[in-house]
Amino acid sequence: MKVSHIEHLGIAVKSLETAIPYYENLLGLKCYAVEEVAEQKVKTAFFKVGQTKIELLESTDPEGPVGKFIEKKGEGVHHVAFAVEGLQETLDMVAEKGIALIDHSPRKGAEGLNIAFLHPKSTFGVLTELCENPNK
Numbered sequence: 001m002k003v004s005h006i007e008h009l010g011i012a013v014k015s016l017e018t019a020i021p022y023y024e025n026l027l028g029l030k031c032y033a034v035e036e037v038a039e040q041k042v043k044t045a046f047f048k049v050g051q052t053k054i055e056l057l058e059s060t061d062p063e064g065p066v067g068k069f070i071e072k073k074g075e076g077v078h079h080v081a082f083a084v085e086g087l088q089e090t091l092d093m094v095a096e097k098g099i100a101l102i103d104h105s106p107r108k109g110a111e112g113l114n115i116a117f118l119h120p121k122s123t124f125g126v127l128t129e130l131c132e133n134p135n136k
């Protein structure tokens with residue numbers, strides 16, 4: 001697999017409205033985008049930290065992945081996203097190695113990225129996202 005960098009860290013929060021001021025006022029980061037990803041049942045807020053982003057995730061549905069996560073584990077780090085080259089080929093290679101995939105082919109995520117998740121049961125408890133920028 002060719003990983004270039006950590007594209008973002010996904011952090012589950014109960015409310016973007018109350019979490020964003022912490023990142024802006026204490027850490028001095030700027031929230032540059034808020035976007036709803038209806039398919040994932042989340043509203044997202046983005047901050048840049050060097051080449052990596054922080055993606056805050058507020059659930060829009062208690063039965064969605066982030067809603068269920070917060071109910072079970074509370075707020076906190078939800079996933080790590082790695083930027084890769086050649087997402088579909090990477091997924092095929094990962095599947096061949098016996099890692100459980102949540103997505104066998106890329107789907108659209110926030111910011112127009114192509115994304116796919118690996119199951120945390122196969123990745124030492126860390127929900128892992130692989131993503132590729134189709135415009136690069």
Ligand code: CMX
Nearest residue numbers: 010037040065068069078079102109110117120125126127
């Ligand atoms: N990190 C680590 N473990 C997680 C997890 C996470 N983020 N989310 C769930 N789990 C664990 C649960 O703790 C549970 O473990 P146990 O069986 O030991 O109790 C197990 O996975 C099953 O959890 P569940 O609550 O029953 O949830 P589901 O099986 O229905 O779904 C998962 C879990 C990971 C398959 C689902 O959350 C998923 O498909 N996630 C990928 C999509 C996603 O997270 N989208 C939101 C972000 C979108 C974005 O970035 O744009």
